[in-house]
Amino acid sequence: MSSVLPFVAEQLLKDIEKSYKEASQLPDDLLIALQCIFGSCALQALDLLDHRSVTCVSSPSGRRVFRVLGGSGQLYTCFTSCHYCPCPAFSMAVLKRNSGLLCKHILAAYLCQAMGQSQQEQVSDQDMSRILAGQAASDS
Amino acid sequence: MADILEAVFKRHGCLNSQPQTGDQSVFCNRSTECSSVVVAGERGISRALLFLAAVTAAADLDLKVLFYTHTAIQKFPVPVNETMTDLKPDSLKKIKFVYRRSLEELLLDVASQHELASGAAASAPSLVLVDGLDSYLHGIGVGGGGGSGGGSGVGSGGSRKDEMSTTAHLAALLMDTSSFLTRIHEEMADSRGMERGAVIPCRVIASYHSDVEAMTADPVLGVLDRYFPTRCTLVKDAGSSGGGDEFAHEWQVYLSGTGVRHGAANELEWYLVVHANGAMEFSPITKPVAPRNPDQQMERV
Numbered sequence: 001m002s003s004v005l006p007f008v009a010e011q012l013l014k015d016i017e018k019s020y021k022e023a024s025q026l027p028d029d030l031l032i033a034l035q036c037i038f039g040s041c042a043l044q045a046l047d048l049l050d051h052r053s054v055t056c057v058s059s060p061s062g063r064r065v066f067r068v069l070g071g072s073g074q075l076y077t078c079f080t081s082c083h084y085c086p087c088p089a090f091s092m093a094v095l096k097r098n099s100g101l102l103c104k105h106i107l108a109a110y111l112c113q114a115m116g117q118s119q120q121e122q123v124s125d126q127d128m129s130r131i132l133a134g135q136a137a138s139d140s
Numbered sequence: 141m142a143d144i145l146e147a148v149f150k151r152h153g154c155l156n157s158q159p160q161t162g163d164q165s166v167f168c169n170r171s172t173e174c175s176s177v178v179v180a181g182e183r184g185i186s187r188a189l190l191f192l193a194a195v196t197a198a199a200d201l202d203l204k205v206l207f208y209t210h211t212a213i214q215k216f217p218v219p220v221n222e223t224m225t226d227l228k229p230d231s232l233k234k235i236k237f238v239y240r241r242s243l244e245e246l247l248l249d250v251a252s253q254h255e256l257a258s259g260a261a262a263s264a265p266s267l268v269l270v271d272g273l274d275s276y277l278h279g280i281g282v283g284g285g286g287g288s289g290g291g292s293g294v295g296s297g298g299s300r301k302d303e304m305s306t307t308a309h310l311a312a313l314l315m316d317t318s319s320f321l322t323r324i325h326e327e328m329a330d331s332r333g334m335e336r337g338a339v340i341p342c343r344v345i346a347s348y349h350s351d352v353e354a355m356t357a358d359p360v361l362g363v364l365d366r367y368f369p370t371r372c373t374l375v376k377d378a379g380s381s382g383g384g385d386e387f388a389h390e391w392q393v394y395l396s397g398t399g400v401r402h403g404a405a406n407e408l409e410w411y412l413v414v415h416a417n418g419a420m421e422f423s424p425i426t427k428p429v430a431p432r433n434p435d436q437q438m439e440r441v
Contacts, residue, residue, distance in 0.1 A: 063254040063320055081319050082367055084312030091305040095363055125255040132251035132313060135244065 005110075009037050009101065017114040038107055041100065045107035049117060054108050056118040059128035066109035066118065067131070075138050076105045077131055080113065086134065144267065144343060145177055145372055148189070148196045149393070149410050152223045153422030175399065176315065176344040178364045180355060181374030183272060185391060185414065186347035188217040189374070190269050192420060193345055195220050197267045199231035203340065206253075206265040207237045208246060210275040219419050236265070243276040247310060253317050257324045264321050268314065270346035277307055277360060307360050311346075311367035318342040344368070352376075369399030374412070389414045393422070 005013070012033050019030055034042040048054060053069040066078045070087060078085045083094070085105045093100035102110075112118035123131070130136040179186045191213070197203040220227060240246040250268075257264035321342035329339045346368070350358050352375050365371055377390040391412040400408060409425040 059254070061254040061257070062323070065316075079312045079316045082312045082315040084308050086305060086309065090308075091302075095304045095308055095366075096359070126252075129248060129252035129255060132316075133244070133247040134309060135248060 005101070012037060013110055013114045016111065020115045038101065041102070041104045041107050044104035045111055048104060048108040049111055049115070052117075052119060054112040054118045055121050056112070057121045057123055057128065057131060059123050059125045061125045061128070063125075063128050063132070065128070065132060066112070067121075068105040068108055070105065077134065077136075077139070078106045078109045080106060080109050143175055144193055144197055144201070144345065145179075145189075145395070147201065148193050149422040149424070151196050151200060152192060152220075152420055153410075175341065175370075176318065176368050177346075177370045177372050177399070178273075178361075178368040179345065179347040179372045179374065180350050180361060181347075181352075181391075182376065183274075183347075183349040184217070185374050185376075185412075186349060187271050188414075188418070188420060189372075190271050190345060190347050191217050192220065194235050194267070194269055195224065195227070195232070198234035199224060199227055203234065203266040204263065205235045205267045205269065207235055207269045207271070208240055208249070209237065209271040210239070210241065211272075212239050213237065217418065219417055222419050240276075243306070243310070246270075246276050247313060250310075250313050250317050254320055257321055264324050264342070266321075266325070266340050266342050268318060268321075268342065268344045270314065270344070272349060273307075273310070273346050273364070274349045274360075277303060277310070304359055304363050307363040308367070311364055314344045314346065315367055318344050365397065368397070370395060370397045388416060392425075 012030070016026060016030055016034075019027060031042075034046075038045070048068060051069075055067045055069075056064060057067055058064045066080060068076045068078055068085075070076055074087075076085050076087050083102050083106055084090070085103050087103050087105055089100075090103040090106070094102060109118070127136065131139075179189055187209075190207070194205045194207050198205050238249060240249055253264075318341070322339070325339045325342070329335070346364075348361060348364060350361055352373075355361055355373070373394045373396065375392045375394070377392055391414065393410040393412050395408045411423045411425055413421045413423075415421065
């Protein structure tokens with residue numbers, strides 16, 4: 001068990017970043033690799049990217065975090081430095097069953113970072129604290 | 141590697157090796173991810189070990205320490221004057237004790253560290269200690285739930301699945317915060333023209349109360365192991381003599397997990413004697429050298 005990505009997944013994200021910078025699209029072999037490593041999460045995460053559901057929130061202190069709008073309309077605060085997402089899939093598949101590396105929301109945040117596609121939002125330091133603590137008004 | 145705990149074991153025991161104040165050679169790993177530890181064992185001994193870590197880090201290693209605890213510390217849980225004869229009261233000022241009664245308060249305080257640290261990097265802690273994660277996670281003294289969408293705030297009535305998610309949230313927030321504080325220290329080093337290699341990453345050491353029998357099946361401890369690369373397990377030795385002191389208790393201390401240093405087998409297990417006055421004395425368990433393969437011996441003959 002680990003809260004960081006295995007080397008092969010990290011390398012794949014680096015390849016995606018490089019490839020997307022050069023051609024502004026993902027070649028089939030990288031899409032297949034995504035599917036192989038992350039399973040059904042890969043397509044669902046790409047779908048979240050298509051819907052522009054990922055926002056990188058930052059505050060004047062320099063603290064950053066990703067917020068992902070799920071299909072159900074729920075907003076999830078995801079940590080990528082050490083995997084955490086409050087969604088039910090993360091609890092079940094990653095924490096409880098240990099059958100997955102991460103959920104589609106965290107993968108979408110990783111892909112957004114690699115492809116530079118996330119929406120940007122600036123909040124105050126106090127609001128950032130509430131978001132990180134899971135106590136923002138939009139969480140309830 | 142649990143370098144700060146290792147420094148504690150060596151400082152308070154038969155080795156009694158005292159580093160020079162601010163000595164950085166004890167920091168064998170300069171990564172936050174590889175140096176954070178969860179201490180699993182009985183509540184009293186875990187709290188005493190965390191307190192010892194706080195005093196050692198502040199006095200010997202010149203680190204700023206943030207110590208979260210659920211209940212106020214009324215008196216020193218460990219007499220430190222015996223092993224730290226040169227302890228100055230000023231050293232203890234580097235330790236900031238923060239009492240947080242509920243999980244929501246703890247989460248918000250940890251989450252707001254970036255507000256205090258940015259622009260005042262000199263005051264940013266290099267060691268964050270959390271005493272009694274179980275007190276927060278199992279809802280002891282917690283007023284109720286809250287923040288459902290954020291996955292936090294499970295009170296005593298929360299389900300096991302929610303408890304695991306809440307545990308993951310707290311652990312991930314601690315790790316993410318320590319990464320941020322490390323970045324603040326690095327930026328300060330850059331602005332002062334110092335090498336980044338001289339920066340001590342922020343570490344997290346948290347204690348979690350669990351019975352030895354329940355540890356293997358405890359899903360919360362399993363989640364903590366996912367985020368904390370090193371586990372320090374404290375097991376009471378039922379048949380111990382306490383080194384001739386009839387009121388003393390003896391413990392075995394095990395370091396395990398992905399964060400432990402390879403090839404350091406002799407530093408992974410320690411004896412701990414807690415004397416009648418509460419003083420803690422560590423000594424390494426030296427393993428006998430494995431006998432040579434008999435076949436190889438035969439070949440030589």
